[in-house]
Structures are given as C-alpha cells and as structure tokens.
Amino acid sequence: MKNLLKLVCMLFVFVNTFSAQAQNLPLETNYLQISPRVGYDFPSYNNNTPYIDYNGGLELGLSVDYYWNWFGIGADFDYINNKPESVYPTADLFEFDKTTAINSFTLSEDKITRMFYGIGPDFQYRTPSGKFTAELNTRVGLASIKGGRTELIGTSTAFNVFPLNFHAGYKDSGVFSTKGQVRFTYFFNKNFGVNAGGYYMRHFDVEELNESGRSASYQPVSAALVSAEEPIMALDGHPLLREEPCDCDISSVGAFVGITYKFTKKENVCPVCKEDHFPHCCATCGCGVTVTAKDKFTGDTLADTDVVLADMSGNIVKTGTTNSYGVVVFSDVAENNYIIRGKLYDVALEESSISVDEFKDCKKDGAGIQKVILYGDLNFILKGNVVECNSDTAIQGVDVMLKDKVNVGQKNTLSDNDGNFIFHLKQASTFEISGKKDGYYSNKVEVSTNALNRNNTLFIDFEMCVDPCGKAIKLDNINFDLDKAIILPASIPDLQRVVRLMQDNPNITVEMSSHTDSQGSDSYNQSLSQRRADATVNYIISQGISRDRLIARGAGESELKNTKCANNVPCTDDEHRVNRRTEFKVVCF
Known part of the structure; x- marks a missing residue:
C-alpha cells in the first residue's frame, strides 16, 4: 500500500502541472486518437526464490484516448514478455563432503507473459501550433500473469541427484494493477504523428503457483577454502529449504516508440468558415457574404468599389474594396439584418440588404450569401493618365482642368502618383482638357461624348501628355x-x-x-x-x-x-x- 500511495502522489503532481499549463491554451476539442507502440520492459519480481534474475523483454501496447480539451479518458492494453534466468552458482560445486563433485546439471526456464488492461484519466499539454503534445496517461486495471517456472537439478559423480533451485512460477488472472505513462507526440499534420515515452507499472499481491506443496525451494551452499587460490562451493548438508507461496508485488519500467492517429469530428467543422468550433460551429463563425459591384446599364463588373456592411443602427460591421473582378468577400458575418452600401469614385451605388432569414440557408449548405449592388449614375467616367510626351513616364501632381464647352462648367483635379485622374462626363457634350505643372506645359485637347451610348459604355480611357520646359x-x-x-x-x-x-x-x-x-x-x-x-x-x-x-x-x-x-x-x-x-x-x- 505504501508503493500505491507513492504512485498516487506522483500522479497528482503531474496532473496539476499539466492542467495548470494547459487550461490557458486553445486546444482542439472532442477527438479520439489511437496509439500503437512497441518497447522494451525492465521487470522487478519480488519473490522468495534466490538465484533468479528476471531479464527485460518485449512490450507491445495500444492506447485509445478521447480528449475533450486538455482533459480526457483512455484505455490501455499491454503485452509483456520476460524470461527468468537462473544464476545459481554451479562452478566447483561439491557434495557436503567437499570431495564429490556435482558436475551435471538440468535446467528448465519458462518465459513469463503479462497482459494488462486498464482505464483512467488523461492530461495533455499542447503547443499553440498543435504540432507537439505531451501527455500523462494514468490507468487502473487488471492483469493476467502466467509462466516463469524455473528448476535447476544437479547430479554428482556419485550419481546423487540434488534439487538446487526451484520456483513454481505464476498463473494468476485478475491481478489489481496500476500504470503511469508519459508520452510525447509530434504531429506531421492534423491527424498523423509519431510518439515516444516511458511507463511505470505495478501488479499488487501476485499469487505464486504451489507445486507439490512448494512454490519455491533451493539448496543452500557454502564456501570453504582448500587453498589460498581456489574456492570450493559445497552443499552445506542442510535439508532443501522450502518457501510458502508469496503474494508479492511485481513492477516494471519501460520505454517505447509508436505512432498516433487522431480522428477529428467532422460535425465540429463549420461549412462556412472551415474551422473547428465547439459546441455549435455556425453560431460562432457566422456566414460568408460575397458582394459584386456592377454597372446598372452595361452589366460590367466594377473594380475598386468601396463596400461597407452596416447593421440597422448604422454601425459599420465590415469594409472592403472589390477586386479586379468586381467582387469583395466578407467572412464570418454574424446572423443579423444588414444594409450594403458602395461608392465608386465618390458616387454612391444603389443599396442592397441582407435579412436575418438568409443566414438559415447559409448554415445548411455552407454556400454563403451572394449580393449585387448597382452603379446607376448616368454620367460617363473618364479614366485619364498623364505622361510625358513621347514616353511612358507618368507625371504626378499635374493640375488637370476639364471645361464643359456645352453646359458651361469647369472642374479641376490633380494626377496621383501613377499619373491617373478621374472625371465624370455628362452625356451629349464636348469637353476641353488641359494640364499644368511647374516646369511642364500642355496643349488643350477636346473629348466628346456625343457619339457614346451610356447603355454600352461607362468608362472612357484617355491619355494626355505634357512637355517639360526647355525641350x-x-x-x-x-x-x-x-x-x-x-x-x-x-x-x-x-x-x-x-x-x-x-x-x-x-x-x-x-x-x-x-x-x-x-x-x-x-x-x-x-x-x-x-x-x-x-x-x-x-x-x-x-x-x-x-x-x-x-x-x-x-x-x-x-x-x-x-x-x-x-x-x-x-x-x-x-x-x-x-x-x-x-x-x-x-x-x-
């Protein structure tokens, strides 16, 4: 019982250490893992038979663990094979008369097999990336221990037979056993990893076999010097010592390597955001909303359109700009009613809306919510670029002037870092464009929209050039x-x-x-x-x-x-x- 208390205290320290570190880490939750292993076992057999060493041997095992987060429960199976080895001194052995040599021996040694079945709590620590896991597995269960019969018989030159050393072995099922195991696992991906670790196992009050009224017996030997150089081992003349069956403990430590495969629960993966959420995925991650900006008359998609998603109180929830395909995607949008607004070159697009009911279909099929907002302004958009004449060099900071020659009006703007500028042009009109900048000059150029149809055209591409002074x-x-x-x-x-x-x-x-x-x-x-x-x-x-x-x-x-x-x-x-x-x-x- 003292050893059991020591084991429980040790496990308590490990459990508290692991749980204290693990509680603050975001762990993957609710998964099953299976870990087969192979190792080597080093036993310690406590019995009444001297002159027997119990050598290490093969250990094969399997662990099945289910983790809720840092805490879980698991079951182990272990198959262990040890073999007893007689170390009774047989060199220079004589009968008690110290003259009749015992020089012929018969030895039988049967292997011992142990099978352990246990269940108990698991504790784990994981790095934030999830690549490395350290586990403490604690098990309580039953074991079956069989084999281990050992017998050494010696025959003297006078043909006298001497039973020298004997142990009847074990055949005990239902042995109460405990096991503490530490395992370290490195995961190559979300599911597969390799592990290594060690364990301590103890079997309590293991019953020995009783064969012909004995479980263990041995012939005592003594040493007498016949010269200063050569010791002589001789039987001491006492009757064979017999031992009663011993309900003694057997313990062992072992080291192992193995593989681990983790089974993740697919129902905890949200079809919208493709991430694990517990316990209700889509209530956490929301739905994806795809907004496409289009021209109302030509049907063309509109890049560089600023889009905002606002709730019914006017609070902006998401913002973005459409890509070259006129699309912007908002992920993880929580279930609510929304207004979608857009603006292209300071001109507002027609609003669209999302109702809370549309989120129900999104969560069923994970397809997301698709919306279109329309640009309904009747003017053309002149997309201009200023370059140095006879070159591709863009000129920044040119004061570009647009003069409407039909409707009488004038607008000014500055070219940006790439020489670009924007003007909105009325239908059926003629415009005069010129540019000014210190050190540069330009001619006036006319642009007309008389021949353009707004149902077919929105953008007018235009390039103007300026010459440097002194050229x-x-x-x-x-x-x-x-x-x-x-x-x-x-x-x-x-x-x-x-x-x-x-x-x-x-x-x-x-x-x-x-x-x-x-x-x-x-x-x-x-x-x-x-x-x-x-x-x-x-x-x-x-x-x-x-x-x-x-x-x-x-x-x-x-x-x-x-x-x-x-x-x-x-x-x-x-x-x-x-x-x-x-x-x-x-x-x-």
Whole structure:
C-alpha cells in the first residue's frame, strides 16, 4: 500500500502541472486518437526464490484516448514478455563432503507473459501550433500473469541427484494493477504523428503457483577454502529449504516508440468558415457574404468599389474594396439584418440588404450569401493618365482642368502618383482638357461624348501628355523658298499651334529657332536663319501675342542634327534637309 500511495502522489503532481499549463491554451476539442507502440520492459519480481534474475523483454501496447480539451479518458492494453534466468552458482560445486563433485546439471526456464488492461484519466499539454503534445496517461486495471517456472537439478559423480533451485512460477488472472505513462507526440499534420515515452507499472499481491506443496525451494551452499587460490562451493548438508507461496508485488519500467492517429469530428467543422468550433460551429463563425459591384446599364463588373456592411443602427460591421473582378468577400458575418452600401469614385451605388432569414440557408449548405449592388449614375467616367510626351513616364501632381464647352462648367483635379485622374462626363457634350505643372506645359485637347451610348459604355480611357520646359520641338511644316525669309501658307497651321499654346499658357515664353544646312558660308547661313526666325516671330505677334514673350534665334549651321553633313562633306539633298528646320522651345517662369 505504501508503493500505491507513492504512485498516487506522483500522479497528482503531474496532473496539476499539466492542467495548470494547459487550461490557458486553445486546444482542439472532442477527438479520439489511437496509439500503437512497441518497447522494451525492465521487470522487478519480488519473490522468495534466490538465484533468479528476471531479464527485460518485449512490450507491445495500444492506447485509445478521447480528449475533450486538455482533459480526457483512455484505455490501455499491454503485452509483456520476460524470461527468468537462473544464476545459481554451479562452478566447483561439491557434495557436503567437499570431495564429490556435482558436475551435471538440468535446467528448465519458462518465459513469463503479462497482459494488462486498464482505464483512467488523461492530461495533455499542447503547443499553440498543435504540432507537439505531451501527455500523462494514468490507468487502473487488471492483469493476467502466467509462466516463469524455473528448476535447476544437479547430479554428482556419485550419481546423487540434488534439487538446487526451484520456483513454481505464476498463473494468476485478475491481478489489481496500476500504470503511469508519459508520452510525447509530434504531429506531421492534423491527424498523423509519431510518439515516444516511458511507463511505470505495478501488479499488487501476485499469487505464486504451489507445486507439490512448494512454490519455491533451493539448496543452500557454502564456501570453504582448500587453498589460498581456489574456492570450493559445497552443499552445506542442510535439508532443501522450502518457501510458502508469496503474494508479492511485481513492477516494471519501460520505454517505447509508436505512432498516433487522431480522428477529428467532422460535425465540429463549420461549412462556412472551415474551422473547428465547439459546441455549435455556425453560431460562432457566422456566414460568408460575397458582394459584386456592377454597372446598372452595361452589366460590367466594377473594380475598386468601396463596400461597407452596416447593421440597422448604422454601425459599420465590415469594409472592403472589390477586386479586379468586381467582387469583395466578407467572412464570418454574424446572423443579423444588414444594409450594403458602395461608392465608386465618390458616387454612391444603389443599396442592397441582407435579412436575418438568409443566414438559415447559409448554415445548411455552407454556400454563403451572394449580393449585387448597382452603379446607376448616368454620367460617363473618364479614366485619364498623364505622361510625358513621347514616353511612358507618368507625371504626378499635374493640375488637370476639364471645361464643359456645352453646359458651361469647369472642374479641376490633380494626377496621383501613377499619373491617373478621374472625371465624370455628362452625356451629349464636348469637353476641353488641359494640364499644368511647374516646369511642364500642355496643349488643350477636346473629348466628346456625343457619339457614346451610356447603355454600352461607362468608362472612357484617355491619355494626355505634357512637355517639360526647355525641350526643343520641331515644327515639321515650316518651309521657306530658296534664299527667302517669307512665311508660306503651308506653314500657317504649325505656327497657329504655337499661337494656341501661348494663349493657353499665358506664363510661358517661346524661343523660335531657325537652322540651316552646311551649304554656303557660315556667315551667310547665320544671317539667313536669323531673318527666318524673325519672320516666324513676327507672324506670331500678328496673332496678338506680346513681343516680350517671344525670342527669335538664328542658329545657322551651328547645331547640325545630321553631323556627318558638315562643311565640304558631300551629302544628298535628303541628308541636308534634316538640318534645315524650325524649332520652338518653351521657357517656363
């Protein structure tokens, strides 16, 4: 009973340690696991037979455990095989006369099998990830213990037979037994893992067999020295000692390895949020709500639409933005009545609603709730992008102006980090768009919605470009007669382009540059180019532009574009024409 009390105290300490740590951890709940194992058992047999060692042996076992959370209940089965080994001293053994040698021996040793069946509480500690589990399994049950008969008989040279050592063995069913086991498991996934551990087992008051009135007997031996070097073992002449059956305890410790398979309860997995919830999954996780934003007239889905889910008191419960497919998903929405609102580029969509009854079907099939909100505004949406002319470089912070030429109105906005901007355009109207930014300038561009049908089109994609100040721009159609500086009618459209640019941007100054080829003398070409530059400036002044905003510059042949056609280098007329050009350069202030 003392040993039993020690075991109970030890288990009590373990239980309190495990439960104190485990109670604060979120454990997977309500599952069954099965753990087969193989190990090695080290026994300790307490009986009245000396000269017998009980060696270790194979242990096979199976544990079945059901856990509610950190606490559970389990059952164990163990099969253990040990074998007794006689260690009776047989070397230099003589009869009590110390002269007649006993030199022939007959030995029989039967293995012992133990089978244990037990049930009891389980305690576990799990890491937050659930990968590693430490368990304490406590069991109380019954055992069946059989075998272990051991007999050693010696025969002397005088043919006298001596029973030397004997134990009748065991055959006892229904032995009260206890077991304490520690098991450590590593799970590779949600269900499968490997384990290792150890146990202590004790069988109480195990009854020995009684064979011919004896359960154990042995022949005492004594040692006498016949010389200083050689001891002689001799029977001491006493009758064979007999022992009464001993109701003594048997105990053992063991180590094992095994596998663990966990059976999780599918009914505790919510079909909506796909997670374990206890005890009522969908009352905890709610339902998924999928909202699709569409244009009411074209049926197109609308990306980048801001969506909110609000309760009937106006409290916002969920927020999100539709993806490229016009969809946003709200997970774990609790059962209630809701209003769905959306906004695209500051224009509100038509509201939709969810009733509490719609959650009932969601919980039955786990399909979620599907809703559509509609964009019903009659205006077009112009999605613009500002880039540097003749490149893909987006320009941020451009002040973009939209002027309605039919309905009289003006709007301004700034391009964002990617050069993007948005305007809402009325149907059947014409608009003028221009952009301004320090160091940049642009022309005015017209956009018309007269030919567009709102039932077919919502978005208008538009790209506008701005040029940096100081960039030389060639006017392709400014031509002069040979050795002349008179503006030709064909040049008027390009010069009008410069006039409009200066009218649209009253804070800029324009430098008009005229260039010649290398044919003729340097001084002649310089004089000719200056007269041509003056002619272009004079035309622009005649259109109402102040002389103070214009610079006439004759470059002659000093800035050849086709540099291989320099003085005294033979070139074709087409190669020389590259160098004959008129350019304008904007100077921003």
